[in-house]
Amino acid sequence: MMNSQQISVLTAAQRRPLLFRKLKNKVLSVFSLFSVVLAVGGMVWILCTVLTHGAQSISWEFLTSPSKPYGEPGSGIANALLGTLMMTGVATLLAVPPAMAGGIYLAEFGQGSRLAAVLRFCANVMMGVPSIIVGLFVYVLLVVSTGNFSGFAGAVALAVIMFPVVMRTTEDMLSMVPVTLRESALALGMSRARATLCIVARSARNGLVTGVLLALARVSGETAPLLFTAMFADAWPGGFFSRPTASIPVLINEYTMNSPFESMHAAGWGAALIICLLILLINILTRSIFHEKQH
Template sequence: MTSQEFASNVLPRRSLKRVPSSPRTLFSAVMTVVAFACAAIALIPLISVLYYVIINGAGRLGPDLFTQLPPPPLVKGGGFGNAILGTLLTVGMAAAISIPFGVLAAIFLSEFARDTVVADWIDFFTNVLSGVPSIVVGVFAYALVVVTTGTFSAFAGGVALAVLMLPTIVRTAAESLESVPNETRQAAIGLGATRFQTTIQVVLPAAIPAIVTGVMLAISRAAGETAPLIFTALFSQYWAKGVWEPIASLSVLVFNFATVPYKNQQQLAWAGALVLVGMVLITSILSRWATQRKR
């Protein structure tokens, strides 16, 4: 048997024409439809969440919402000014702890330990840390701060959020620093700058926009976190008295008021959800805009 015969025997030459009914073509068409369907299904919950948050929450928007205290059951009006303030305070403390901590660690990873075993391990631990459930981080902050100081407090909540923000900040800051071209460093060192000067005066400023983007995302995530706050910062019906007192936060307010049977408080929960989603939406769009502009 010659090769030619072999060829035509084993795999007969077929027409080049399209056969829409052939199993291969049908299978491809069906799978393409399935892929489109998957994308559609994935977007339904997002659209539904946004829709209900807006229609249920928008009605309560107004200046009172941001300046008044939460109302008792069945009383009209009120707002969640204390919760907004509490969220700002806890997240502010978390940022004050985690940003310097994270950026310094990132400088070490990117500038002084790049491609070393140490950096590899820190990187590994950072990634694993980012996978620790936020409720466990809450437990940790409880054991560390609440038990030690003997009181639930805004500070305990801040510590919990700081631990949650830390991996994101380390990772985004290290990535931003690493993306500063080496020529920039060499130029500075060539002019006689020390490594400290090079890092602080040249590399860090060049990376700042990207770091800010990462920090912004970390902050907006932290502001939506609830689990680590419910037994660290707890909640309060009143205005914050200080960082060593339990404090209200927007996310815990949504949780508390979602599970009560009173319409007025449920409405407040929806309004709180709207503010949280709005905040996430705005930071996501801003950071996306910032990264796209850079490209």
């Protein structure tokens, strides 16, 4: 197969004049450079817009006062920021321990087993489920059954999104640990549980932290699953289990999409800047942790 491929390449090359081929190559190279500039330029453009618009509305008061009802000046984002931190925190607590245990099952006990293959497939599929569908699911599960929107429902929705991501990265990171390490731990007389938790998981520690942080970065910007679960409120997150709780992404949606007021748009840009900074910070942190490991 390889031979016939090479021959076809050779004959194809003979049929075309050299100059034409070189020209085509140049054109493609320019197009390729152009696409990279487009992708990176798009990012720079978006971030610059967020930075220039957002920087104007950032102030101490903006960061420390809660949001106000429509049309009232001087609203802040403190309640939404707190809500986002609470919801992502609770989601992490709910999702990470079982997801890691699941990842351990796939990596340590599930090599070659059919059940593990099915579960792995389910996790991959789950990563592709649109986040708004997860919102609908949790709405039925928690909001309908308890009768009110709550920050907790939002946290559960975020946890459902985090779960497969953390599970798959845990599995990938654990399978990168050399088998010899496992064998030597077992040869010393350790139990399987002890060897997994103290030796294998420990040597993959940086990778695991990276996985969790990336999942965290992903869910902290999620809006769609929070629309029907945590909703939005112009108040400090009081009853986490019983009342709607504000979050930065939903605040951005409320302030820009559903509001005609110029001052609210400005506040929306400020909130966008804050969430972007938060996510970029997590990403940079992840990079440095992962980089450390490679040395």
